[in-house]
Each structure stands twice: as structure tokens, then as C-alpha cells.
Amino acid sequence: MSQLVLRLAGPVSLTGPENENLTPRGMKARGALAVIGSSTGMRIARPKLQDLLFSERDAEHGSASLRQLLREIRIALGPHRAAMITGPGWVGFDNALVRLDMAGHVGVDGRRAEFAADLDIADPEFEDWLRDARIHYEDQADQVLAETVTDDAVPTLIVQVPVTSDAQSAVASAMVLQEAASRVADMLPIQVLNGDPGIGRIAVGIELGAMASRMGNDIVLLFTARLRSDGRMLWTRRFALPSDDMNAALRRIAGGVAVAIMHGLEHLRDVVPDASVRRMPLQDVFSYSASRLSRADEQLSQIDPNGDRAVILALRSYIRHTMLLERLSRDPDADSELAAEMAGRARELSPGNPTALGVNAMVAAWKGQFETSFDMARHAIAIDDENPIARLAYSSALTSMGYHREAEAEASAAHLSALSELGPAAWVLRRAIAATRVGDLKSAERYFATTHGYAPQNRPALRFLSAIRYQLGDETGAIDALRKLKKLEPDFTLELMASDQYPVESLRRAGLLRVTKSGLI
Template sequence: MQLLGPAQENLTPRGMKARGALAVMGTSVNMQIGRPRLQDLLFSERDQEQGAASIRQLLREIRIALGPHRDAVVTGPGWVGLDGQIVALDMAGRAGADGRRPEFAADLDIADPEFEDWLRDARSHYEDQADDQLAAGIADDGTPALILQAPMSGDLQAAVTAAMILQEAASRVGDVLPLHVVHGDPGIGKISLGIELGALANRSGNDIVILFAARLRSDGRLLWSRRFVLPAEDSAAHLRRVAGGVTVAILHGVEALREVVTDPRLRRMPLQDVFSYSAVRLRRADEQLAQIDPNGDRAVILALRSYIRHTMLLERLAKNPQEEEEMASDMAARARELSPGNPTALGVNAMVAAWKGQSETAFDMARHAIAIDDENPIARLAYSSALTGMGHHREAEAEASAAHMSALSELGPAAWVLRRAIAATRIGDLRSAERYFATTHGYAPENRPALRFLSAIRYELGDEQGAQAALQKLKKLEPDFTLELMASDAYPVDSLRRAGLLKITRSGLI
């Protein structure tokens, strides 16, 4: 039994019977109960006058605990209660140290036979209603909620640091996935499906130690936990690193939520499919995103669907390239119109502009996206690519290298290694480029650009056997592939062409 204020401050009275009175009033019809009934429940063994005086004392204790919110307690002729316009009831209960939700009013131990009977009946009643209650509150689009709990800490600096990290991580998650981010707990009757994210933060010598934990909303099951240590004297310098780690944990947790929750209304979040290079997975991701946003009015989803089409164009997976290019361009533009400050939307617009050969536009949009959030994965991909398009190859390689080392690169590692490889190719470091392209292929065997570059660079380095092996793998992915096609202006190997690395097209290796 806990009473929280508007800022989640604890207003719970200390007295056991005062808390019992709150439990009774809060769960009564209209949050009101007759004084004689409340007196029978809590003071059944006292005479009428003593019992009435004890009830007055309990109400006084509750009002003192409420402080400036004392008007939440209301009274009338023969009844007492709580103001339903001020007080909301949450029957979910907070998860305990073991991660499980306790039974109703588990902390109340009042040795009155009448109250014991009432408590037993109430627990049975609310246990029977639990399934119905947990079935409520799923968003119409089937997306889960991310509920940010206030950090628990006895140290002010540790609490503020943990809160800042939670806010930044939630903001980044919202930029790449269509989640409902909720600050504070509105009650399980309103939101029952999703993830509760909280933190336990404390000082340990000169360090701040923060344990972030995500639990399943419906039953308190622990989904994941992450522990981070930051130096207290320089915690600001480490906030982004930790926020990145928490962001990745949230994204992976949300993507795996469908495997934990069997409710058919819950939509799958296909983030790994979005960053894949498989035609089947890319189309599946597009279909699932379209189901979440059938009206096409959510910027993040439109941006991701445009990104999918951009990948399909690069990979030669589009059945109708002209149509896919028009759709990618239209979705990117609409995403930017709906959310001009969304770094994902801006990054995708930059990628589409680069595909069209609009290098300066792509660079300007990517630079704008980075200015908003220089940790956003799609914004950073777009920026590195735009630097290449402007001829700033060493800067492009440095950006790709730095981004590859960040926590968020875990979402699509092949994309980052591929960027480093292309940048290395453009500055003439073919040994490094060959190594990066081989790593890209290891991460994503279906990635076609990696095999195109591998074949050309290996041939340039005198490794004809390695070049032939790459061509054979490429042929399996692209049945229509020929060296003559690779030499044509229509084939997407502009970087190889600019670097003078298309000698392989005259090799006759395949």
C-alpha cells in the first residue's frame, strides 16, 4: 500500500491502520465508505466512542502525510473517502526485489478479525480480475509502451545522472522505433503491455554505479539488466556512452518482446530486418511497419520504410527500381514534413538525395541530422556517405570508424564496416578495404556490395582465386550477374569506377 504525489514523492502514512484505511477507501465504490463500516473493519473490538475517535485520528494522520495535498481526503454526513478527481487507483502493485508483483496489499498486517476477512475477500476478488485488467491498455496500433520509472537512489547526483541517461535513451529509442514512451506510471489499468524501465543508482567511492533493469509490464518478469560505472567527478563525459548502451538494450528488448508476450495484438518490431540485406527480410519488415502505420502518418515508420527501399535499390533487389525510388523519395519527404527535427527522417532524406546524385543536398541534410543527434545510427550513416559524396574521404573514414565503435552500431554492424571499407577504398588503402569488406561479408553474407568490392580489390591486389570466389558468391545472389553488366554504367559500382578498380570486368574469371 503506497500513496504517491504528483512528482512520485512518497506520501504514505507510517501507521499500519492508516494505510489500511487508505486501502479500504481507495477500493470502495466512488472511493467512499461509511464511517461505521470503516470503524468495524479497523477497530471492531473497541466501543463506539473509542472507535470513532480512532477513525478521526487515522484521518488526521493521513492528512498530515498528504501535506499540501490534504484536500484529497473528503468527508460527508456519515462517510469518509478520497477525491476521485485528485486520487487515481493503480491495482498493479510494484515489483519486489525478486521481480514479481506482490498480492494485493501484501504489506498490511492488521490484527482485526473483520479487517482480515475483508483483506482475504479483496485479494480473491482482485486476483480473479487480474487477467481482465492486464488485457486492457494495448495501443490501437499494437505497439508496446516504454514506461520510465523514477530512479531509486539515496544520492542526489546519482539520481540525477540516472534520470538523464533514462531520458536520453528513451529519446533515442523514440527516434528509431514507434514506441509509446510514458514518463511515470499511469497505472496498469491504463497501460498493461510493454516494458517498465527503472534504475538503481548509488555512489561507491569516487564512482557512480547505476543498475538499469527492464521488466515485463504485465507480471514484473526481468527482461534484462545492465550495470554501468561512471566517475562521479566527470560523469557528464560518460553520459552518452552509457545512454547508448541502454538504448541498444531497450531496442533489442523491444524486438524480442513478441517472443515473450503471446498476445496476438502485439506487433513485432522488425528492427534487425530493417538493417538486413535479404529481400525476404526487408519486404517482411516493410509489411510489418505498414501494418503498424496503415495511414502513413508516422514519421519514424515512414523513414524506416524509405530506408528499406534505399537498401533494396543499392542491393538490386527492387523489382521495379524506378517505382521503388519514387516511393523511397516520397516516404522520406513525408517523414521530414511530419517531423522536421527527427534525425532518422533527415538521415534517410540525405541517403535518398545521395542516390539521386544530389551530393550537396545530401551533405546538408546529413549535417543537419548530425547537429540534432550525432549518435543517431541512420544520421551517422548518412553523414559518412555524404562526406564520401563530397570527396572528403578521410573524414568519411574517420566518421565511419568512430561510429562503428559506438554502442548503437550494434543495430547494424555490417552497415558500419561497409562504410569504413568504402571510405578506405576511396583513399586508396586497399589492404584495409579488403579486410573490411571481408568482415562485412562475415556479418551479412547476403550483402552484395561487399562481394562486388571484394572481387575487384582482390583482383587489383593479385589475388585472382579470392576474386573468383567472391564473384561466384555474387553470382548466386544475382543470377543475372555478368562481368559485362558490372562494367556498364547502370551497375551500382560508382566508387569502384571512380577509383579505377574495374579491371576485373576484363578478367574473364566468371
């Protein structure tokens, strides 16, 4: 039999496996639920329960009233009455059939719900008990939060049921919530849960909710994210869903919500003062700094010390791929093999994960396996054509296969999507390379300059800028790019740039290495 859920924070309620309401109507019957649920093992002596609820009646009448009250609870349980159990002198709930939820729902003011908030029983013994129980609940709430976090805790995204005014608004908001949560789970090591499992089960994470209502023919959607531990508002996002272009708008909105979730998860460690909460180093993963990339790799390895989480392995492989492209690796051969091993392992663990497939495509391209890279990238796009790493891999694979116009179109479209915000420099760079390969050098120069503005430590942008500016007759601009590159790569020379070992294959194929014979530095 599936579990029933007894909730004692906020109004007392008992719900069934299909969320059906099994709560008795009588005030004293709900009081009995609160007492039983708060007792050790959810069992209490019958005389104790009788004294709390019927202290002003004589023993005989009190006993009869208790029997009637327990009968009322069993009737409310209906087909689940086996959940209430009795023994010699005691009554309670079967722990295997009833789960206690002491979390409740955080109110709009960010405050926790009061314990048994709906109870008002005019019995002096019960009033004393309820007052003490509420004080105990408040004192223990923060301790419960701390004790439920494990050492290797990862954040949880709790997707709540949308609050809507009509069926179509409900479907639209639920679709966005589910798609956004799925995209986040493909990119970050998190748990995603639908509904509220209770604060005793999950304490760290973000509660994601939605409200939707009609405004004419359109639907207005408001998404909110609150901190699980204390209800603090993290962010809100408001969108209008036009009736004439609903499908495209839903994808765009889901992307925007996914980005907001990922930024919230990345900064969760800053707002939850708990050392067991792991930092999600997403911005560092998409950086071009040796120290930031190394820090991201170390943090990801702490989250996944056993190396059995596909998303983390894929991100760590992506980090090594970046270090290889940026000439940041101290041992390129070893890092190349490790990147391939991590990517392959990620794909084995989660064959349908678009991030894992995208990284596998990138690693294959680095090894010169362009057809394999193209097939893997197409597979990743077929699974999720909005995943940022899959789209990066696909645009790059199109370039490697000689489909330059298609690569430029993919890079341009992806650059304008909401998810490109996660690593804007990577997207502008990809767009710049695609423009270079189709011969649009003026646009390419503009995009490479923008890449440098986003990420001053990005070395490929400076390599391309020096070559393209020289090709366009801008020697001053070329010298500026070469000097900046020299600061990032102390061993850089124009002779090195001209060698087969230097990573400028795109420039070589485009015939843009005249700068190597310029003698500018």
C-alpha cells in the same frame, strides 16, 4: 488541480502531484484508504466502512471513531483535502483528483507486491475483507494486464528513479537513463515514461532502473531491465564510470544501455504471449535479405497503419533505400518515389528527429542531390552525433562530396561505437567504401570480406570484392566473389556491371572496373 495517486499494491500510500507523501500514519486510516480505493467509483457507504473498521464497538462509539479517522485522513491531505468528498451516507475520493494505481513495484525476486501489504488491523470484519481482497487482486492481476493493452499497442519504456548513494551518482545514472531512452525513441516506435504510471495504465513494456555507488573516485553503475507484466529480469549491464574521463564514458555507457534496450524491445514479443504486442523488427530493417526486408516493412506498417509516426515512416523509407541499392526492388522508380515520400513525411512530422533527417539525406543522395544530402546529414549529426542512421548518412554524404579522408575517419569512429552493433554489416561496408575511395585497397578488401561474413546476402560487398581482388591480382578471390554474386543476382553479367545502370558508381569513380573486361565468368 493535479492528480493524487493512491497505491494499493504493496504498502498503502497516497502521494501528491510533486510526489509528496500524503499517507496518514494511523493503521486504520490506511485501511480506510484501501477500502475506499477498492470500492466502485472509490465511494463507500459510511456504515459499511464503519462495520469493517470498528465492528467490535457499539454504533455510537463506532460512528465517533469513524469521524475521527476521516479527520485524520483530511489532515494528512493538507492542501489537497478537497480530494475527499462526502454525500448522504457515503464517503469517498473525487475520481478527477485521485488516480488509483494497482501496480505497485515488482520485487527483486520478480514477484508482484501483495495488496495492502502493510495492513494488520485486528478487527474480524476487516480481516475477512482483506483476505478476500488479496485473493481478488491476485485473480484479477493478469486480467488487468490483458485488458489494458490496446489493439495497436506499442511497448513502453518506463524509466524509474535511480537508487544511488550520493548526489553525483544520482545525476550520472539519471543522465544515462534519459539519454539512452531518448536514443531508443529516435529509432523505434515506443512510448517513454518517467516514473510508474500504474499497471492499470501501462501493462506492456520494460521497466528500466539503475543503481549507482562510489568505488573510490569512480562510480559503479548497474542498469537493469525487467518485464513489465511479471517482473522477469531481461538483462543487467554493469559499467564503471572513471572520474578522469566522465563525459566520454557517459556517452559510451548511454550507447551500450540503448543497444541493450533495443535488443530487449525487439524480443519483447517472444516473452509476452499477447498477440497485440507488436514486434520491433530492428535486425530485419538492417538486413540485406529481400524476405526479411519485406517482413520488416509489413510489420512496421501494421504498427502504423495510418502512416503518422515519423520513426516508422523513416525506417520504411530506409528499407526501400536498401532494396534499391541491393537491386531487390521490382519497381525501382516507384520505390524510389515512395522512399522519398515516406522520408519527407517523416521529416514533416518530426523535423528534429535525427533518424528521419538521416534517411532523407540517403534518399537525396540516391537521387543525385549530393549537396542537399550533405546538408541534411550535417543537420542530423548536429542534433545527435551518435544516431546510427545519421552517422551512416553523414559518412556517405562526405564520400559523395569528395571528402574521402573525413568519410573514412567518420566511418571508423562510428564503427567502434556501441550503436554500430545494431547493423554491424552496414558500418563495416561504409568503412570499406571509404577505404576504397582513399586508395587503401588492402584494408578495403578486408572490410568487404568482413561485411560478407556479417551479411552473406549483401551484394555491394561482393561487387567491390570482385573488383578489388582483381585489381590486386587475386583472380581466384575475384572469381569466388563473382560466382556468389551471380547466385544472388541471376541476371548478373560483367557487361551489366560495366553499364551505367548498375549501382557501382564508387567503383567507377575510383577506376576499379577492370574486372568487367576480365572475362572471368
